[in-house]
Amino acid sequence: MDALRGYGELGLGSRLKRVSEFIMKETQLVYDYFNIDFDPYLFPIFKIIVNKNGVTNKDIQNSLHFTQPAITQAVNKLNDKGLIRFKHDDLDKRKKIIHLSNHGKRTLMKLEPIWKSIEDVIKEFTLENSSSLIEHLNILENKLGSKSFSETIIKNVKIYGLQELNIVLYQEEYVRYFYELNIEWLKTYFYVEAYDEEVLSKPKQYIIDKGGHIFFAKLNNEIVGTVALMPLGDDGLFELTKMAVSPKHRGYKIGQKLMQYCIDFAKNMRLPKLILYSNTKLENAIYIYKKYGFIEIPVEPNSPYARSNIKMKLVF
Template sequence: MDALRGYGELGLGSRLKRVSEYLMKETQLVYNHFNIDFDPYLFPVFKIISNKNGVTNSEIQNSLKYTQPAISQTLNKLKDKGLIVIKNDTLDKRKKIVSLSYKGNKTLIQLKPIWKSIDEVIKTYTLEKSSSLIEHLNSLENKLNKKSFSNTIIENVKMEVNQELDIVLYEDKYAKYFYDLNVEWLKTYFYVEPYDDEVLSNPEKYIISKGGHIFFARLNKQVVGTVALMPIGNDGLFELTKMAVSPEHRGYKIGQQLMQHCIDYAKSLGLPKLILYSSRKLENAIYIYRKYGFIEVPVEANCHYKRCDIKMELVF
């Protein structure tokens, strides 16, 4: 079936290429999953730039042993993506000093947990005794065939993230995050209505003092997501609302963790049900709501928000 494997040592070159291309393609899928605008082919150059701040084209070339045009082209791509800044050297006017941009540093932070997982997974796959290189490749390809590399990495990253994730209740110091996280996604998908700005700027007044609850998801103590349970009227009806996750941390199922936390919390309060308003535009969100048991119900005419065209409820 697999002719290349049958060629043994003779086909080593083609074989190595195949494994390499598979790993590259799968790593691209991982970056895509976590919404990181990055590319596995950029990795070697990007990593060098992130290691020693301020390197030149030729220094990178010497470290990597690629050709010089390859480095130039990669630097162009990194520049196009806004990940690096290039300054002219004042002493030697031929040289150009490359370093990470602000966006580059932010991307690096996003990449690090993925790189850590890749390193770990490859190690568990390849740190084993074997009596030939081909035997090692066979073993590696067998493992990669069993379960796709991208899925393995994605799960591994999420697991690690979960271990470092906690969900905490509202405190004054988090008010800023509550506003920023919500405004960010409103700006992306709709626009900030006056009522939004009023509520988001005064969570204490509009939510907490009325008996509502706000939760924050923290990754390594850093706030990355939020959600609120807001009382509607005085008959114990609560709305699940103001859910937002920072763009850099989407793909880690942090939203789902917040959702589960709200449901558990509502149950512990003895609430009979939860309702929420959303927009059909947000297909992924609706999918998650259904997954957690929310069922579509008719939406009232006099809704707070123009963007809402769907109402759902979860009855306990």
């Protein structure tokens, strides 16, 4: 039994401290994995130095509201690691201005994809809705206990920091991936409807030949995801549809990259809007659609998908 959870709101401070220490420890494992000599506790002060073209200890204190001894200790550690350099102020020689050193700039280039991955994983782990901070902490700690925080970050960095993901256009050689990826996704979350089977089996007939577009996410010469812009009628309306990602590559924002590509592509085509059909049980997907600007509209009685109970549109 977790005693801290039993304390409810009285244990909030201790719970936050425990989560913080756990995340710091896991983040250190990530830095160590990539052989980066950096301490996660130095992040806030290092980031202030990165963001400003010259900063003093007082500037850092005003920005972060840390104690002066804590700032001095962190600055000394950054200096010991060779990540910063000092320059005397032109007007007041007693004042030292802190800048990144050349080594600090090189280290920053290694850290940035890791920070992006950490940010994405934190968003993923804290995406659930809750009615209180304590309930949200329970959800977060459950996820931290069931899925390795550090390993998830490392996998993300490998995909988005050290490897190249390309979005490529429809080619006949990719047709089987369009079918297989979508069929797998449908069987995992729902079931394959007759309309799905028809469109997925004949994408050229139903999408390409009608002026639509199919895109594929390609990672190291492997097709790992797909999505389509399918025309509906003759009035320029397109459906964002048939998005699927390989099971072993889910959780790395590939679907979001495909969706962003479709949105940018639609804007370049000067389309007035996009629509999509989904199901409210896909809470994460609905959240992401809304984040990208989609709003809910009524589902027509003769919707092409029996499983769909929500329709959304994005107006440009």
